[in-house]
Amino acid sequence: MEAVPGEHEEVEAEGAMLWTLQEAVERQTLQIGVSACGATAVVDVLKALGIEAAPEQVDRCVQTRLRRNESPLPDYLLSRSEAGATHTQLISGAEEASEGKVIGRFFHLHPPRRVPLVRWLAHWVRRGAVPVATMNMQRAVPKGEEVPDAWHHQLIFGVLRNAVFMANPLDVGKYEHVWCFAYRQM
Template identity: 30%
Template sequence: MSANDLHENFLQYSEYSSHIHCRFFPFWPPRDVDLLQWLSHWIKQGALPIAIMNMYHYHSQKINFYCTSSSWQHRIIYGVEPRGIYLMNPIQIQSPQQIYEQLTVDSITYIIRQEIVQRYNQSPMCLTPLAINNNKSRLFSDTRWRTMNVLGQVVNVLREDRQLNENETRNIPYRPTVTHVRIPSTCSSGILIFSKDYNQLINAIDLPLRQ
């Protein structure tokens, strides 16, 4: 769900939308901001920050990381202190650097190779729309489907899976090198600020780009 989707869903509840407003502050490209100080300012004003973050970007650096859920998550920020930032879903505290790394990510979603293989085995024809995609198609109107060579990534996953199966029958060790496929995402990393003070939201300066 993108920031716009989250905002539009919220507006469906008229009892809140009439007196609560929100504004999205993008963090990609990376912004020059003291995250602790910036969040502290909004929370002290009674605002509610919701971070839209790419969890995979940070956790993929961990050894043996295995992502089974969507790489994009929406997390409520309910407090800050010098040692970190408090988040919900799940409840935990993370350092400003950890949060910043997950916020400063391009609009990309990571699909695990197991899901690619499973979907292809269930329906081999599922690749047809991707193979014949064109800019007129609503599904593939984003040119990044081509520039990111998504079809080529998928083919590599399937090729390695076939090699894996062949080697297993021969009892030959083989470890696939492709763990994920990168596809364009409608999500944008950043922070949604919900507040009753419309003027404060609208007059807040945009976060400057990091040089």
């Protein structure tokens, strides 16, 4: 089957990559601690913007909250509901860890919106933004798998056609249950 003239260019125009897949393998930060996927994503945001920051410093700035595994059941359950970091903590943590060189913005995608996500993300990436996805992992559980108890934050290092490429872990994601926020250097 022959491609329709101009079709390839349109698809290419929709894509944008911060890193190639090989660069992502080499540059991504592996999870820096328990419940620290958000702080890990911020470490990679700063890397993508050319700002070096120690993972421990970023985690302190983000103020990742941990589960209190040894506490009485009511406190333990409360700690599970608060574990990790919110988008607000990630944005302020990135601003603090970069000493004000980075700003962030959260983009609500709920209630569901008719947004061509790949083109929208590519638009922001081409303008110097570094997106992070916040995903409700309970909404897309494969049949037979255990339901996770957490949300998950991942750096988006690129988009092509109908694919979103994410780090920590490296993944090509479905984007049915994704909320996004993006960072830019000031």
